[in-house]
Amino acid sequence: xxxxxxxxxxxxxxxLRAFRIQGWWIIKIDVFDVFIGELASGNPCGVVELxxxxxxxxxxxxxxxxxxxxxxxxxxxxxQFHIRWFALDGEINLCGHGSLGAGAAIxxxxxxxxxxxxxxxxxxxxxxxxSLHALVxxxxxxxxxxxxxxxxxxxxxxxxxxxxxxxxLVFPSVKAVVDFLPDDExxxxxxxxxxxxxxxxxxxxxxxxxxxxxxxxISEDLVTGSAQCSLAPYWFKKLGADSLNVRQLSTxxxxxxxxxxxxxxxxxxxxxxxxxxxx
Numbered sequence: 001x002x003x004x005x006x007x008x009x010x011x012x013x014x015x016l017r018a019f020r021i022q023g024w025w026i027i028k029i030d031v032f033d034v035f036i037g038e039l040a041s042g043n044p045c046g047v048v049e050l051x052x053x054x055x056x057x058x059x060x061x062x063x064x065x066x067x068x069x070x071x072x073x074x075x076x077x078x079x080q081f082h083i084r085w086f087a088l089d090g091e092i093n094l095c096g097h098g099s100l101g102a103g104a105a106i107x108x109x110x111x112x113x114x115x116x117x118x119x120x121x122x123x124x125x126x127x128x129x130x131s132l133h134a135l136v137x138x139x140x141x142x143x144x145x146x147x148x149x150x151x152x153x154x155x156x157x158x159x160x161x162x163x164x165x166x167x168x169l170v171f172p173s174v175k176a177v178v179d180f181l182p183d184d185e186x187x188x189x190x191x192x193x194x195x196x197x198x199x200x201x202x203x204x205x206x207x208x209x210x211x212x213x214x215x216x217x218i219s220e221d222l223v224t225g226s227a228q229c230s231l232a233p234y235w236f237k238k239l240g241a242d243s244l245n246v247r248q249l250s251t252x253x254x255x256x257x258x259x260x261x262x263x264x265x266x267x268x269x270x271x272x273x274x275x276x277x278x279x
Contacts, residue, residue, distance in 0.1 A: 029066050032101035034272045035223040035248070037255030042271075043223035045101040046071035049109075059086055069218065070095050072102040074117070081106060083117040083124065089217025093121045096225010096268060100126065100133050104272040107133075135268045136261060140164040140229045150189045151196070154180070164230040166211075167193040171200045174208050178249055184214040197227050199235075206245035207235045223254030225268055232258040232266045 029046045036042035046068040053075055054062075063071040063086040072095070073084045083102055085095035099117060103126025106115050114127035125136040142162030147155035147169065155161060160170035167190060171177050177200045187196055195213035202208045209231060211224040221227075228246065235244055248254035256270035 027062055029062075029071070030101075030105050031068060031275045032104055032272050033275060034097040034100045034104075035225070035254035035256050035270045036273055037253070037271070040223075040247075040253035040255045042252060042254050043070075043097045043221070044068050044275075045095075045098045047074070047102050047105040048072070049074045049076070049105070051075070056091070059084065060090065062086075064088060069222065070098040072098040074102055074106065081115055081117050083119050085119075087216045087218060089215075092216055094119075094124075094137075094226045094229075096135060096137065096228065097223055097270075099124045100135050100225060100268075100270055100272045102126075103135065104133055104274070108274075129269060131271065132257075132269045133272045135225060135270070137226065137229050137266055137268060139233045139260075139262075139264050139266050142168060142230060142234055148190060148192075150186045151183070154183070162234070163193060165193070166195045166197050166227065166230050168197045168199060168230055168234070170234075171198060174200050174202055174249075176200060177208050177210055180210060182212045182220065184212075184219055187212055187214050190215075195221075195227075197224075197230060199231055201235070201239065202245070202247060204239060205241065206247065207231065207239075208247045208249050210249055220250055221248075222250045222252045223248045223256075225256075225270075228258050228266060228268055232260070236260050 029048050031044055031046055033042045033044050046066040059073055070085055070087050075082050085092050085098045117124045127134045142164050145161055145163045147161050155169050158169045159172050162168050177198050180198045197211050199207055199209040211221040211227050242260040244258050246256050246258055259267045261267045
């Protein structure tokens with residue numbers, strides 16, 4: 001059997017992993033690239049379907065050994081799919097790209113048109129729409145606030161500040177978002193917020209963002225579906241639109257669309273591609 005950490009194993013289409021956890025376990029991990037586009041390589045996630053839940057420590061160990069930014073774990077119980085998401089520093093309460101990757105895996109395996117994942121934090125629905133996968137997420141209304149003292153100097157030029165689960169800084173231009181320089185040490189001290197998002201309008205039909213979550217081991221996320229729960233309602237209102245194009249300006253880049261589904265829900269439309277076998 002190949003070494004767990006061999007380059008070939010990491011890049012293969014269907015990864016077979018062996019773990020010494022209460023004996024030998026053979027774990028298959030599919031890796032999906034999500035939010036890809038013509039000039040964007042998106043954000044990878046591991047997807048693992050289990051017969052039964054392992055312990056938190058075992059799930060965390062698998063996540064660390066898989067080496068992806070997020071690994072989604074799925075268990076089918078009484079015909080329903082239950083999901084948990086783990087980042088490299090621990091469990092997270094919602095993951096957009098992890099949900100899309102998991103949805104793409106389950107829709108393909110079981111030949112379904114749509115699937116609902118059940119989690120401790122609510123339901124997540126995934127469906128196919130032409131060549132894209134659609135993810136329905138909650139819409140979070142932001143509360144205006146001041147920039148915390150820990151990062152007040154990073155928010156000098158912002159035009160708006162609000163909070164949801166995350167702290168959001170709205171800048172006047174795309175260039176300001178590109179040029180933003182985060183400080184991981186100070187961001188870890190934002191005790192009242194999961195992460196920091198910086199954003200700006202991208203013309204009249206879209207917006208850009210960057211997402212920083214060092215408290216959960218993500219200095220800067222490659223592409224972040226759950227951030228749109230905070231951003232999409234804000235930009236729908238500001239730009240007077242119900243459908244917007246989104247670009248995440250990370251090192252890999254991410255392209256997708258967001259639509260207003262209702263007053264309390266948004267839909268994210270994105271590509272999710274299973275990695276090809278490395279030869």
